[in-house]
Amino acid sequence: MLPDIEGIALFGLLISVPDAVNPWPWFQNIRQSMEVSHVSDTISRAEVKLIQIAALPDDWDGYGAECISEAAIRNTKAILPFLAENPDILESAEFIPNPYGTLSLLWEKGGETAHLEIGTSRFSFYGPGLECGGPLKLEGAVGNMSRNVLDSLTALWGIKWEGESNSLTLAA
Amino acid sequence: MGYQMGGGKQFPDSCGVTECTIPETVANDETIARALFPPIHFSSSGKIRGAAFKAPSGKMDVSVMRSSYLSSSECCRRATEMQKEGKLFAGFALLCVGFVRNLQLKVEDSRQIFCGHADIWHHQPFIKGEPPSPEVNIVLDALAKHALLVICEANDPLTRENC
Numbered sequence: 001m002l003p004d005i006e007g008i009a010l011f012g013l014l015i016s017v018p019d020a021v022n023p024w025p026w027f028q029n030i031r032q033s034m035e036v037s038h039v040s041d042t043i044s045r046a047e048v049k050l051i052q053i054a055a056l057p058d059d060w061d062g063y064g065a066e067c068i069s070e071a072a073i074r075n076t077k078a079i080l081p082f083l084a085e086n087p088d089i090l091e092s093a094e095f096i097p098n099p100y101g102t103l104s105l106l107w108e109k110g111g112e113t114a115h116l117e118i119g120t121s122r123f124s125f126y127g128p129g130l131e132c133g134g135p136l137k138l139e140g141a142v143g144n145m146s147r148n149v150l151d152s153l154t155a156l157w158g159i160k161w162e163g164e165s166n167s168l169t170l171a172a
Numbered sequence: 173m174g175y176q177m178g179g180g181k182q183f184p185d186s187c188g189v190t191e192c193t194i195p196e197t198v199a200n201d202e203t204i205a206r207a208l209f210p211p212i213h214f215s216s217s218g219k220i221r222g223a224a225f226k227a228p229s230g231k232m233d234v235s236v237m238r239s240s241y242l243s244s245s246e247c248c249r250r251a252t253e254m255q256k257e258g259k260l261f262a263g264f265a266l267l268c269v270g271f272v273r274n275l276q277l278k279v280e281d282s283r284q285i286f287c288g289h290a291d292i293w294h295h296q297p298f299i300k301g302e303p304p305s306p307e308v309n310i311v312l313d314a315l316a317k318h319a320l321l322v323i324c325e326a327n328d329p330l331t332r333e334n335c
Binding site: 099 | 209212219222224226228229231235254256301302303304307308310313
């Protein structure tokens, strides 16, 4: 039996047409809800990693490491929705506790590295530079984390940032 | 430069004071070993993490063993002694001293802890609950990439060629 060429063409058109002229909005809704579900699954998996790290006892590294601070966990949790705007980026982050009570998110791709470390009140970041001249290096108050962090991460993936966040305003 | 394995033995002198026979100066072509405890010191793909070379807050020194002098069985015995429930020793990250120094970190003998012990020294103590500057993570991630993972079960010498 021949494939339904007309049906396939209509299906392709349906995916590409804007909402305003979409004759079947229910299909668009299903697609959007699947995307939302994927994002929330990604965030849930990241939150499980945070719970595991928060449960680390003293001396978890054998060299006298301290527990990860509750504020560092909370600050990291607050940034997850921003990272999940590109789910691949959050999905591929390594969550690493540090022996003085902070948390690092590490990305490695194509020989390049991005490293975001989050503490009780401050963050520290390095990643691919957006222009020539070495890595991008940022640090400051967690509440002032700039969109440059997200731009640098997407540069690691060679994609344009798809998210809508213009700034990362975290809950106090 | 060739090193004699087991050269770190301590011998009591005529007064009963123990003498460490290892040279006090740590040479650039020596290998040093950092004991690792999974899963914290490894990524999900088995790579060594830069966090393996960080210290608790208020400290600047990171303990290593001078594995060019200590025998592999001695290094493994000491690392195994650090094990406890839920924290099993897995292997060593082997580093060339010259590489560590090229990253502007000091490596110094600390025989007061035991003969064959040394420390990598950071420039500043780590602050409780707060991250260091991005430069520190750049250096430590580079150190982690350079580190060679060796497990004790193979009983291989804990040294690196071309240091």
